[in-house]
Amino acid sequence: MSGAPTAGERIAEHVVSVDPADTTAETVHAVARAFLDTFAVAVAATGDPVDVALTGYVAGSTGPASVWAGTGSLPPEHAALVNGAVGHVLDYDDVTSPLRGHPSIALLPALVAAAEAGGADGRRLSAAYAVGFEVICKLSKACALDHYARGWHSTSTIGLLGATAAVAHLTGLGRDAVRDALGLAVAQAAGTRQNFGTMAKSFQAGSCGAAALRSVALAGAGMTASAEALDGGTGGFLRLYSTPEAAAALDAELATLGQGPGELVTSGIDVKKYPLCxxxxxxxxxxxxxxxxxxxxxxxxxxxxxxxxxxxxxxxxxxxxxxxxxxxxxxxxxxxxxxxxxxxxxxxxxxxxxxxxxxxxxxxxxxxxxxxxxxxxxxxxxxxxxxxxxxxxxxxHALRGSADTPLSDDELLEKVADCLGRGGLGERVKPFADAVFGWADRPVRSVLARRLS
Structure with a gap:
């Protein structure tokens, strides 16, 4: 390729340029809140038909990644599929306005599985989450309104691209491999709003995290993809899934990538008070x-x-x-x-x-x-x-629990306690929450172990 860098190349440059050591305490705390909320909502769905079906599907496989609504462990791809789907079936997981969807259920099942497998601590996971969230919001601001109106489930399409960037950062993928991982993610980006109100909606969310891990692993193993998979004129993601104008809109959004306080601050996370759309x-x-x-x-x-x-x-x-x-x-x-x-x-x-x-x-x-x-x-x-x-x-116009009027930590923990109680872990709320809020320098796998001990 020659000439101006493609959208995939610009995102890849951002992914590899972020230093986890620069992650602020505020970011670590925000991601800890997001994880507590997402994990608790998954636990609340323990025994749901989606949980039963997917647990049966992956039965017999083992690995280093925890099953959130249970006690087993799975290979990372399987864990991301199960945790992502089970964590979304109640439709109680967080949202962000630009995406018109659910960022944490796209990002965290894959990130936590990769962190457990690789021994990463909460600071590294938080840095990777912020990278993925940034990519989700920039892409969403360029195309999500039209993309969603066309019937796409943006959590499982745009969310997959953000999750791929996040996992690529966490695992230390090189610049060219990150670009290829994004192209491989485009090859798997799918999910329709027609499935809303069925089990398939949560399956789409779970598939997002699994596909992100797969894309990063394959790119790391040398599999390539088009550098123009995002913004190319012949079937690029933006042209195919949105409008021809979306590529120019993304170009403008990427000009601010990595600048200012970041999307985690400016767009923020909305925590749901009610378990429905x-x-x-x-x-x-x-x-x-x-x-x-x-x-x-x-x-x-x-x-x-x-x-x-x-x-x-x-x-x-x-x-x-x-x-x-x-x-x-x-x-x-x-x-x-x-x-x-x-x-x-x-x-x-x-x-x-x-x-x-x-x-x-x-x-x-x-x-x-x-x-x-x-x-x-x-x-x-x-x-x-x-x-x-x-x-x-x-x-x-106001919305309780939104980024503009957020729930306090105590209010969030009330929701977490309700969800964990429904899943049989009510007595673990305080020790587990304390471990998550203190996870900056602790391996994520040791924090997850506190949910049961």
């Missing part, structure tokens, strides 16, 4: 507030109108859900459950809870619509038409 969360916040302020019950409400920004309802495919998985992608269910129960918890998504007559009967009374204005800033607006003829309503 993030597109419902502003609405749930509003409904719980209105319910409490006006002393309302579901019986007091005749119908609900809900409005969101353009594209704000895109992930919500199920108007009349009958299973817990479908209900996680239903605005109608989110509204009905919040008004009926005054909460939206893990237990809300047991199939029998979704099928309650009060819930099913109210679903047709919820009318979600999208605004025809710009997609940003994101908002939710609800209007409750009450049985006595009154209307009450509210609009918000």
């Amino acid at each position: 993030y597109a419902t969360h502003r609405t749930i916040d509003l409904l719980l507030d209105l319910r409490a302020e006006h002393g309302l019950t579901l019986a007091d409400v005749d119908r609900v109108e809900m409005r969101a920004n353009r594209g704000g309802l895109a992930p919500l495919l199920h108007d009349r859900p009958t299973t817990g998985l479908e209900a996680k992608f239903s605005m109608q269910f989110a509204v009905a459950a919040a008004l009926l129960d005054g909460e939206v918890k893990l237990r809300s998504f047991d199939d029998e809870q979704v099928r309650r007559p009060e819930i099913q009967g109210f679903l047709p009374r919820v009318t979600p619509t999208e605004d025809d204005g710009p997609p940003f800033p994101r908002f939710a607006e609800v209007t409750l038409h009450l049985a006595d003829g009154r209307t009450v309503g509210r609009r918000t």
Whole structure:
């Protein structure tokens, strides 16, 4: 190749230029929070049908990487597949706005498996996470809005590219091999929003981490790929999965790669308060507030109108859900459950809870619509038409748990305790959290061992 460096080459240069010794205490703490949240959500899914199916699939294989929702260990690729899928099935894992998806479930299953296999400590893992997060956000800002609108599951496509960069950094891959690993990742990037509300959605997330490890291993073994796999004009990722303009947009984003405080600070991580699609969360916040302020019950409400920004309802495919998985992608269910129960918890998504007559009967009374204005800033607006003829309503841009209004460490640990308790590890919350928050200079494998000891 001659001329200007390709997007893959520019990203590879960034990956190899980051020095883990420069990782700040704030970054280490932020990644520790992300890991605690992601790990706990996986443990909460112990015994889920996705867990059972994948555990059976990898039965008989052993290796150095921990199974989060269990006690076994697996080869890194298998561990990333299982932990990534099980950690995503509850749809309770964190998100970041540029991606329109879930960064930590894309990054951490692969990174933790690689760290356990290679003996890396929490500081090195945190540096690699920040590298991967940076790549995810830069790619997302260039193409995710259109990419997602076309039906791609950005967690498992763009997330795979970020995870590949992260694992490449953690394992010390050379510059040319990083470029090739990104090309090999493009060869495997897949996942569709049509699978939302099914087990396949979480499988897509798990496959992301496994493919990242595979891409890095193969590139390290000498397998090559096109240097233009990301931004080439003949089937490059951006042109194929987004628009022709995305390559120029990425060029502008990569001009700031490695500059300033970084995307982990500027875009940040949103921690979910409710275990369902993030597109419902502003609405749930509003409904719980209105319910409490006006002393309302579901019986007091005749119908609900809900409005969101353009594209704000895109992930919500199920108007009349009958299973817990479908209900996680239903605005109608989110509204009905919040008004009926005054909460939206893990237990809300047991199939029998979704099928309650009060819930099913109210679903047709919820009318979600999208605004025809710009997609940003994101908002939710609800209007409750009450049985006595009154209307009450509210609009918000704010989102509890977002990077702008983050949960405190104590609030995060309340969620972690709830999740670990559901998975049978409730008594391990404090010692495990202490170990994770202190993991900077400790091998990740020794920290993982604290979950059981």
